[in-house]
Amino acid sequence: MSAHLTRNRLQGSTPPPTAPGPVTEFHRRFPDYAPTPLVDLPTLATALGVGHVLVKDESDRLGLPAFKMLGAAWASYRALVDRLGHEPQWSTFDELADALEPLRPIALATATDGNHGRAVASFARRVGIGARIFVPTGTSRSRIDAVLGEGASCEVVDGTYEDAVARAAREAGDDCLVVSDTSWEGYETIPAIVIEGYATIFAEVAAQSAAAGLAVPDLVVVPMGVGALAAATAQWYRRDSFPSSLRLLGVEPTSANCVQASAEAGHIVEVPGPHRSIMAGLNCGLPSPVAWPWVSTGFDWFVSIDDADAERAMRSLADCGVVSGETGAASLGALQAIDDLTLLGLGPDATVLLLSTEGATDPSFFAATVGRDAAAVAADAPPCVAAVDRDGPCPVDRCPGVCRR
Numbered sequence: 001m002s003a004h005l006t007r008n009r010l011q012g013s014t015p016p017p018t019a020p021g022p023v024t025e026f027h028r029r030f031p032d033y034a035p036t037p038l039v040d041l042p043t044l045a046t047a048l049g050v051g052h053v054l055v056k057d058e059s060d061r062l063g064l065p066a067f068k069m070l071g072a073a074w075a076s077y078r079a080l081v082d083r084l085g086h087e088p089q090w091s092t093f094d095e096l097a098d099a100l101e102p103l104r105p106i107a108l109a110t111a112t113d114g115n116h117g118r119a120v121a122s123f124a125r126r127v128g129i130g131a132r133i134f135v136p137t138g139t140s141r142s143r144i145d146a147v148l149g150e151g152a153s154c155e156v157v158d159g160t161y162e163d164a165v166a167r168a169a170r171e172a173g174d175d176c177l178v179v180s181d182t183s184w185e186g187y188e189t190i191p192a193i194v195i196e197g198y199a200t201i202f203a204e205v206a207a208q209s210a211a212a213g214l215a216v217p218d219l220v221v222v223p224m225g226v227g228a229l230a231a232a233t234a235q236w237y238r239r240d241s242f243p244s245s246l247r248l249l250g251v252e253p254t255s256a257n258c259v260q261a262s263a264e265a266g267h268i269v270e271v272p273g274p275h276r277s278i279m280a281g282l283n284c285g286l287p288s289p290v291a292w293p294w295v296s297t298g299f300d301w302f303v304s305i306d307d308a309d310a311e312r313a314m315r316s317l318a319d320c321g322v323v324s325g326e327t328g329a330a331s332l333g334a335l336q337a338i339d340d341l342t343l344l345g346l347g348p349d350a351t352v353l354l355l356s357t358e359g360a361t362d363p364s365f366f367a368a369t370v371g372r373d374a375a376a377v378a379a380d381a382p383p384c385v386a387a388v389d390r391d392g393p394c395p396v397d398r399c400p401g402v403c404r405r
């Protein structure tokens with residue numbers, strides 16, 4: 001198990017920031033919104049030879065076991081509002097569902113490796129409309145069942161994720177809005193809004209770190225599929241308020257390293273399929289063009305890892321009480337697979353932030369890999385760093401303190 005590490009020679013000035021929409025305010029309107037825990041894992045820090053390993057644990061986000069709802073819901077909402085022609089007044093999802101009445105019959109459509117489509121379907125269900133989800137060949141039964149469980153239709157497209165994207169795009173019409181997290185020529189607005197939606201993760205990290213008196217990270221590690229989450233990471237951490245010494249590392253599977261291959265080529269290239277990594281959310285052959293300007297200029301390194309690296313990282317995180325699926329654990333998998341972390345400028349005082357972007361999205365695979373199911377692992381969950389006073393209220397706004405467990 002060793003990693004293929006590339007220094008990003010395209011790194012340079014990131015695009016000018018655009019004014020973000022009221023995305024975090026939107027997420028706070030969900031009745032079940034709560035910040036996800038940020039945990040500090042000293043055992044892993046010692047093993048990796050760094051000062052702190054902070055993990056943003058996205059295993060339970062707005063009722064789903066991955067971060068994806070943040071972008072899917074925000075983009076779906078903006079697409080529906082755009083079709084409606086005005087922003088309705090609402091404070092509950094029932095009220096929003098009523099306000100969308102003039103659009104019916106209307107559905108949402110997208111392609112997915114699992115998590116984004118499930119999130120689009122979940123948002124559609126909340127507002128009482130349909131969803132049509134398209135998945136590539138090889139998508140696991142439990143991922144398909146999870147989409148169906150949200151009341152959506154789910155069609156298996158014969159081919160790769162990119163083939164599923166092309167199929168979903170054909171659904172666009174009077175009765176259907178396509179909410180894709182990847183872009184193509186002529187379809188850029190919605191994928192850019194998906195990226196905007198992910199900012200809530202970083203706003204929470206900032207609040208939690210401030211509450212705990214933690215330093216700004218030296219390195220942030222992000223799993224990459226089409227690069228939308230990576231673009232959101234660059235949009236956040238490449239602002240002037242952060243030091244230029246802060247490093248960004250993007251992780252992909254060896255068999256679907258389209259961002260790394262594009263960076264090495266100097267322009268977007270496709271890594272042909274089939275893409276059959278267990279890191280299902282990262283099985284993408286083509287970076288998203290709207291994400292690319294941010295990822296290609298904002299990241300310091302790209303790394304590709306093997307499935308065995310992701311499995312090892314799942315077990316390591318589970319040993320620390322963190323439920324992290326095969327895609328979510330890729331961030332740690334990368335650090336464990338890189339032979340010499342001093343290459344990344346990491347030493348005993350460094351603080352590393354790992355995005356663990358999902359929990360047990362494939363519960364049977366999780367249990368088989370880790371040797372326990374997600375509930376058993378979560379029973380040993382560490383406290384959130386912001387839970388400074390275990391008996392008092394959490395200092396982070398709108399946090400019910402559930403992460404103190």
Ligand SMILES: Cc1ncc(COP(=O)(O)O)c(C=O)c1O
Nearest residue numbers: 115225226227228229281357358
């Ligand atoms: C759990 C998880 N992490 C990370 C990613 C990568 O996100 P992106 O495709 O925006 O690069 C995905 C994509 O589906 C995912 O499901």
